[in-house]
Amino acid sequence: EDKVVQSPLSLVVHEGDTVTLNCSYEVTNFRSLLWYKQEKKAPTFLFMLTSSGIEKKSGRLSSILDKKELSSILNITATQTGDSAIYLCAATGSNDYKLSFGAGTTVTVRA
């Protein structure tokens, strides 16, 4: 059974801090790893990673995949209170459209 584990489960930081979130996976015939941000409603897409070592960036967020270590990290620099959310990691394997989600990391950014 495919498995995705995120750490930490939660963290609290102050505005301006940098945050690093971890995601590890055990997925048969791994294809891609995706990061989502979930505030009060449905998850919104952040990144999809398929190649090892290539960083993807969007503003203050960046992510990279390490296929050797079966893991990915999501970085948020210069955090703002609007970054407070649950960050979900998901992976796809043999069924390239079936997402297996991790439990999420709840990030709280204090002013």
Added chain:
Amino acid sequence: GAVVSQHPSRVICKSGTSVKIECRSLDFQATTMFWYRQFPKKSLMLMATSNEGSKATYEQGVEKDKFLINHASLTLSTLTVTSAHPEDSSFYICSARGPPSGSPSEQFFGPGTRLTVL
């Protein structure tokens, strides 16, 4: 583009009644839609994969007769929670597999439906 809507956003019902939740892809055709369930402070658990014109594929442990899925058109899938009980109270989210031009892994999520069974 790639917007998915859900209706209703919130529903409260009495125990024993059935509730239908709709999921629509507004600006693209979705041959495959997914239904997830999320408990408070927990991740999304895939319940079933819904393919247009065919029977849904349910994940292990999900009761087919309890959670009826119908994907009657390329833009609409429905989830009916039959004979709902308080333990069915949850946040139900649908997603649609993106347009063919995009990645097969890409899914677009609806805003979710909060079901409360009294």
